[in-house]
Amino acid sequence: MKLVLDACVGVSALLPEEHSEKSAALLLNYQNQVHELIAPDTFPAEVAHALTRAERKGFIKPPESVRLLGLLGDPERMGKALEAAKRSAEETRKQVGILNVCVDLIREVRDQ
Numbered sequence: 001m002k003l004v005l006d007a008c009v010g011v012s013a014l015l016p017e018e019h020s021e022k023s024a025a026l027l028l029n030y031q032n033q034v035h036e037l038i039a040p041d042t043f044p045a046e047v048a049h050a051l052t053r054a055e056r057k058g059f060i061k062p063p064e065s066v067r068l069l070g071l072l073g074d075p076e077r078m079g080k081a082l083e084a085a086k087r088s089a090e091e092t093r094k095q096v097g098i099l100n101v102c103v104d105l106i107r108e109v110r111d112q
Contacts, residue, residue, distance in 0.1 A: 005039040007046035014068045015054055047072060 003026070013023035030037045051065035060068070083105065 001034075002036045002038060005037045005043065007039075007043055007050065010039075010043065010047050010072050011050040011054075014051070014071065015059060044069070044072075 005026075009019075009023045009026065011017075012020050013027045017023075026035070026037075029035050048065065048069055051060070051068055054060050055062045055065050
């Protein structure tokens with residue numbers, strides 16, 4: 001069966017939340033080829049945003065968001081989101097959000 005993976009399900013599989021067990025089971029079924037998962041193009045950025053917020057709130061320690069994001073998918077597809085998560089993790093102490101980091105990345109790409 002083909003299922004669409006929402007960012008909150010991906011985050012729930014990585015962080016202890018109310019439905020973490022169900023989310024983790026879904027990802028395990030995917031790894032065991034029980035289901036096929038697809039995700040929107042915004043998935044990496046949404047998950048990176050949620051994980052860096054979790055760092056800021058003290059639920060996880062920097063740079064744990066980078067490691068967790070890497071668990072969710074192909075590094076090539078997650079490339080820019082991983083880069084944004086790394087930068088955001090570095091900036092966590094300064095309270096710079098991932099959205100600000102993404103804007104900076106967009107400017108860098110545009111200016112190339």
